Amino acid sequence: MLAAVLPFLFLIIAIPLEENDQIAFGIAICLVSLIVGRVFNSRLIVIILILSSVTMTARYFYWRVTSTLGFTQPIEYVLGFLLLSAEIYGVTIMSLGYFQSIWPVKRTLVKLPDNEALWPTVDIFIPTYNEPLSIVSTTILAAQSIDWPLNKLNIYLLDDGNRESFKKFAQDAGVHYLTRTENTHAKAGNLNAALKRSKGDYVAIFDCDHIPTRSFLQMTMGWFLKDHKLAVMQTPHYFFSPDPIERNLKVHGHIPNEGELFYGVVQEGNDYWNASFFCGSCAVLKRSALNDIGGIAVETVTEDAHTALKLSRKGYNLGYISVPQAAGLATESLNAHVNQRIRWARGMAQIFRIDNPFFGRGLKLGQRLCYATAMLGFFYSVPRLIFLIAPMAYLIFGWEIYQTSAMSVFIYALPHLFMAQVAGHKIQNQFRHSFWGEIYDTLLAPYLLLPVLVAMINPKAGNFGVTRKGVTRFEKNHFDFPIAAPTLALLGFNLIGLGFGIFHNVYLEHGNLQTTFLNLFWVIFNIVILLTCLYIAYESKELRSTPRVEMELPAAIYLPNGKTLYASTRDFSSKGFSLQLPPGYELKAGKTIEIGIFRGVEEIRLPFEVKTGGNILGLQIGDLSVQDQRKLVEVTFSRADNWAQNWGINRQVNPLTSFKELMGHALLNHRRLSPSKKLK
Template structure:
């Protein structure tokens, strides 16, 4: 859909609805906390009010974004490639790992046909000879990992891009996934924005050709690649989505250098602090060893001097170098003293004219004794030296010292954009389909993809919470936070399933009374929320997205818990490239949606039980009726899971399934 200038009448309508929906949400949730929590059933009443509070905050964040929704007009003209003063250079990167050769070459050949002058590169992270042969036959360059990456962290797609960045020179980079076939005009429609020298990123939508109109797997995301990104664009927080984006090399390299300096400084400061702790521990262990204590005194002087130099703002490299050399000097001095003493002892032994066997035995014993900590301070000092050496400015544990694309999550895009915004760079969301891709064609692949996206987002949240990141405006912080916040919906979904089941099955009511006060507050909030979606979406379908936000609750919960375990407990997430074609048919995969099936079964069972309770006179009043409607709504939501399991995939790339 082509971008338009946001009409004044439309933005006024959006803001009026945002204001009304926000007031209705706040009115409802404040009243719920103050007057309607059934504390006698606190064990479900409290989770329910917390889930509702979560939903109101989610609505407020959505409304805040929509307040500045920005529909850009016709893009500025691209720089004239025939004029020396305006000419710019562009590298087009097609990233691949294990995708089929034909699929990769389809995208690469389309990239080669882009009208604006550029150089096309295939970034083959699999290092496959067949890719190189096909690319070279077509006159397309291939970049693979250098030997520097051997036995070092590879950082998946981020590492692939970082490797290519240091092997190319284009001022701008168009990044494409292996399945995202670009249109010839993609650079003509995006490069003009970079006339603003503070623009670092222009993101365009992802649209998929192999998705039927009914979109049973929820692949098209028209709400995100439209109003949500446009809303973020209004707050200068439209972010990189991994493909179909043009980035300014200068911005990326500045980011890489800035992160390098920040991370090395933090690492070295931690090392110096840790050195101090090691010295304290070493003193405790060597309290009766004067020689060791003397060495530790000297080492402590070195540590304190390094701390003072850092406080004075001296160069990290200079401080680290002097620190390491000083520790080495202490170690060498005592090693020399130990060796000199040993030589004297051995000379005395030789003068006694003992037999060669005896001399060899004494030599071996002396060397063993020297290696013991009780005889030498070397071990304590060496542990300090090695610690700082491992965190020096060369970053020897990484293939590259400079890593412009963020490597802190399994998805490199959001964190990179957030860091760019933190440095003061700007971004653009251009709402025009300029590349056509392939979406997952089966449920298993779709769920793998969604899990990876969600895990990557939550890794960024746990490692670099946008609410506390320096350099971001308060609006940018909230826009990034709103995306991360949305993945917590899985926990709220569990409560929204459990509450009506408990009410219908056992008569447990988490609300004090379903009174006029309750409905007078709840209904306006629900209605205005839907009106807000309708006004903001401007005709784009949003129902499928709403269904999957609840129906994939196990995926969202898994993403949060696994990302937490990864960040705080060091457990590996693993990384898998999303297959671009349907996987081998094994029949309907009901095992993939077992939690949803159990949830739906509980909802159906609750309807049966409430029928029994009505028949026996145990159910009365409006509460069961409200919860019956709630259960029916949940079942309609979960119906999409059945369709997804039974979906056979498109029979041909352009087949359209009837609505």
């Protein structure tokens, strides 16, 4: 079908049109696509929108290359081709993304045999290095609650910190404790050392803050028995705490989390091409396949993606099931978030440098493109920075790095940009709101530039950096000037360009007015994005020692007088609960009462201290035995229905609404930085 329509597509892309005809053509394509996208909801419509977007993009670039590169000055030549290169990168990533997500695989449960004797043995690895025991213990106890025959399940606490308190907890909980004398190859080395000291048929890996539900193995293991070439079954990384962007902009639960695009759209698309990545946690791996490639990859700091690439080269299948079966903690500070993304970017650049998916044996075309998309996607820092400073070339210096009229840019570029938004919205809206990707990319671009370039030159440079969880607390609101410095510099440059352009080009009437306004609109868009990024650096106060999960669970309060009062939780953590009493009932603080928490017909009763009285109680959990802690985890964090019920039900908005909300964050958040406002 594609071959049949290619000649017609070429005519659409290359045929010259008069200005009015091009305007009419662009409007017609955009309107029809917009109406079709809103009225119909099928995969065929998504494919049509993708083809329409690619066609309008190709038409724009055909015009761009043939009509806008007539430079007259050397500086214009250099800057003009830098801008064109940045545009080519953006379109390449967009097109690869379309390819990646053209036909997502929606896997469902594969039932295990009724005879449990046929079920394989599974080792659960929980690696840790410097995280607090309060975080790790919850994951250990949840792993013990997984529904699997006890004689076929072994849990290993892999402590690279070699801490006596962790060893004692492992003994008390009844799990294996493994450590080693050296920390070579960081997490990958820790996992490989455990592989040599265990013998289960399969290995399930959880980062120490990723708490599994009891149904984790029931949801994943059936696929291995169905497909004997399957080496990895990955599940989403779901976060019950807000990342610093969500927390500081106060959009947690209102805007989809950054990772949801990857786990909600990209991984299902990768699965069609047999290239769904191992992501380091919340996954099951086949031991024999790992042995076949020499264990977890140690050559790069992104050991997970590199391990998946090696398995693919060996001909193994990789799978992904988009049902959250574990939940963890997001990065707790902007500084930690940036450092984590630097490690990811460096690792992907290392793989691209030393084990490039375009070369070598064992990969099919779809796999090569999916792996390459993941790696090339982290090179966005260079084009992003170019887009942030490009309009100043004309506004401040008068250099014309885009050799054409503003009207021509408008009538060719706008359909390309509009169709990209329409198609992207149709594909991603459930897991990513329009324009929010600009925020994440702009915020991180200055920090990723050097690590990515260095990794391409010297892939051995840089060390593995552990992202610490459960330890960051902010006693008061504060603005992180060091982390915001690049954003401040870029914002200042754009504000200078805005002011100079208005005064010099508009007020004094120097330069072409249409070209000036085009660049001014570009600068204003940059300023909106940069202002939002700036406010993210305003770290909000956080005093809680453990993040809360907002969830309503049935509960019962057993009063000293023998009466029972039924209530429900508002939220919970490993340290306490918030409990909503029925209307008209209140309890005083300072008492210790027995609370029952229900999971179906099952109930656990534990003593809680009432720290905050009233109709909404603040309850603190006292010292519990390991057995009672395990019971509490079973009815809270490890419930099978915890995270899946909230997956993919984000509020959906159209691109215009999304941009309006973004404008609101950019223009209204300055109130939080007002010196007259008392920070508590």
